[in-house]
Amino acid sequence: MPQLSRLAVASLASLCCAAPTLAGPADWPAKPVTLVVPFPAGGGNDVVARLISAAMSTALGQSLVIDNRPGAGGTIGAGFVAKAPPDGYTLLLCSTGNLVVATALYPRLSYGIKDLVPVSHIVNTPTIWVAAPQIPANSLKEFINLAKREPGKYNFASGGNGTTPHLAGVAMKMRNNLDMQHVPYKGSTPAYTDLTAGRVSLMMDSVISALPFVESGRVKGLAIGTAKRLPQLPAVPTLAEQGLGELSFTGWVGICAPNGTPAQVVSKVSQSVKVILAQPEVRDAFSRQIAEPVGDGPTKFAETIQRDALTWRKIVTASHAEMD
Known part of the structure; x- marks a missing residue:
């Protein structure tokens, strides 16, 4: 997706005033939450993160800090989050490439699908x-x-x-x-x-x-x-x-968390994204980027990940494309 204009980001930031604070665990979040984007700033995945960050900060009651950790097709940042403490304060902007394609393609990858918990399916990218x-x-x-x-x-x-x-x-x-x-x-x-x-x-x-x-x-x-x-x-x-x-091989972008993250935390983040994606301004902004807002929670998102993991594993196996 193209880099979003500052004006568009600023207009979306105003949505934070309309996004309600959602109920959740009494002790979370007690400090800012980091969303690791495993790609460079200004790229498509980064735009997805920034489109939801301001309103999500209000929904959570704490700042959502975007941390760009690019490299190796998104696997460096994904590996970092997979090994982070499962306390809800470090989340991953996960995608088709760094979760299902990479885990099928690289047998020696430092993480697997089981090391990350599906939280929210944000958008599809055709x-x-x-x-x-x-x-x-x-x-x-x-x-x-x-x-x-x-x-x-x-x-x-x-x-x-x-x-x-x-x-x-x-x-x-x-x-x-x-x-x-x-x-x-x-x-x-x-x-x-x-x-x-x-x-x-x-x-x-x-x-x-x-x-x-x-x-x-x-x-x-x-x-x-x-x-x-x-x-x-x-x-x-x-x-x-x-x-x-x-x-079709439609791609997707979502949020994942380290395995072991409390279910209440996962639910609160998922519900926050769902509330944000219901805002007409956010949906319109994604549509202009030719991305389809989804908003599925952990259960449906897990089904999407498992379905695509099976598809890509078959493709990788048939193509003999595994890499070290």
């Missing part, structure tokens, strides 16, 4: 499949049929080995028995350079990153992983329309 403008296909289904007819002619790009787009491309290739080569790049920017020039054929990416390229016609939008077509991209069909819903 993805899109895009192609070089020269490709004679206007949907992902057409592209798959094209690749079947001409094995070995087409390839797919990603921002690096082991990334979600890489593994999504492997899943598409395997599920459709396609002969396609993976072309990894050091980030999505150089990948788009070659995609727009037609040197690579296809890539999956987040909608927010791909949007300007699709809107300008520099790449083709073949399939969107949302329930309905986006108003910004009305000509791009959904994966469900094409019978390819299993290739």
Whole structure:
């Protein structure tokens, strides 16, 4: 997601006056609560944290302090929180990448899913499949049929080995028995350079990153992983329309806590997020970032994590993509 303007953040901060203080354990929180964001400031995950921080501070009755600890695809910050005292004062902004993909991909990771407790599913972040403008296909289904007819002619790009787009491309290739080569790049920017020039054929990416390229016609939008077509991209069909819903790989962002965190604390944080996401201004702000507010609590969030963990473990195993 793009960096949010100071004006937008300031306007959202005013919501703290409307967010009620929720009941919870009498002795928590007695001091500021730290939310570790395992990515750089200004990035998509950081924006999610800052969109809820002011109102959440009021709901909790203590400041919510954002602590950016980037590195290694979000695993450094996640590992830090997994080993933090389970007292509710250190929380993690967890995501698909640093929780389910990383734990499937790196067998020697310092933490596992069991080391973190699901607290709140904040938003979903949809993805899109895009192609070089020269490709004679206007949907992902057409592209798959094209690749079947001409094995070995087409390839797919990603921002690096082991990334979600890489593994999504492997899943598409395997599920459709396609002969396609993976072309990894050091980030999505150089990948788009070659995609727009037609040197690579296809890539999956987040909608927010791909949007300007699709809107300008520099790449083709073949399939969107949302329930309905986006108003910004009305000509791009959904994966469900094409019978390819299993290739949506929608990402998510939420809050997790160290295993052993008291249930009352988990409940209070979860309810705080739910109250905040009910605010129209917050929902509108997320919608502008092309992120879908969710607000599911620990039980449903745990189901989402376990479902995605199984999906990504199968993909990683099938692709032989495990890394040290």
